[in-house]
Each structure stands twice: as structure tokens, then as C-alpha cells.
Amino acid sequence: LKEIWTVYSFGCLPGPDGFARPDILKIIMYEGRTKHAMRGGVREASAGVYRGGSFKMDEALQQGPAVFRDYAEKLWRRWRLVRGASG
Numbered sequence: 185l186k187e188i189w190t191v192y193s194f195g196c197l198p199g200p201d202g203f204a205r206p207d208i209l210k211i212i213m214y215e216g217r218t219k220h221a222m223r224g225g226v227r228e229a230s231a232g233v234y235r236g237g238s239f240k241m242d243e244a245l246q247q248g249p250a251v252f253r254d255y256a257e258k259l260w261r262r263w264r265l266v267r268g269a270s271g
Contacts, residue, residue, distance in 0.1 A: 193263070195208075
């Protein structure tokens with residue numbers, strides 16, 4: 185097995201202030217035994233204002249082949265969620 189990609193997200197419970205935090209989105213890729221990762225928050229919309237959706241690549245992904253970074257960004261754009269806040 186040369187490489188494997190996985191994309192997943194998980195939610196957060198409300199903090200002490202009662203407000204829920206944005207869900208987390210992760211893209212993990214293994215190239216052999218080397219782990220490459222992109223992490224960040226989902227994109228949210230409230231009253232027509234968008235926030236979140238940014239990401240950070242780990243060092244392995246930043247220093248890896250450009251084709252890995254390009255594909256990770258393509259996956260990010262596809263899977264980041266746009267959620268409307270209720271209320």
C-alpha cells in the first residue's frame with residue numbers, strides 16, 4: 185500500500201460560555217509510514233456572514249510533494265462544511 189487518504193470531522197460540545205465551538209475537520213494521509221495532515225475548522229454561516237474554514241498543514245505535508253498539498257486542498261474545499269446557525 186503506497187498511500188491512503190481519510191477525511192473526517194467531529195463536533196464539539198458547548199464551552200463554559202454556552203456557545204458551541206466550530207466542528208473540526210481533518211485530512212490525514214499516510215505515504216508508507218509517513219503521516220501527512222491538514223487540520224482546521226469547518227466553514228459556518230450565520231445571517232449571511234461566513235466564518236471559519238481555515239486550515240493548517242503539518243510540516244510533513246508542507247515539505248512533501250506539491251501534488252500531495254494540491255490534492256489535500258482539493259479535498260478540503262470539497263469536504264469543509266457550510267452550516268447555518270439557528271436562531
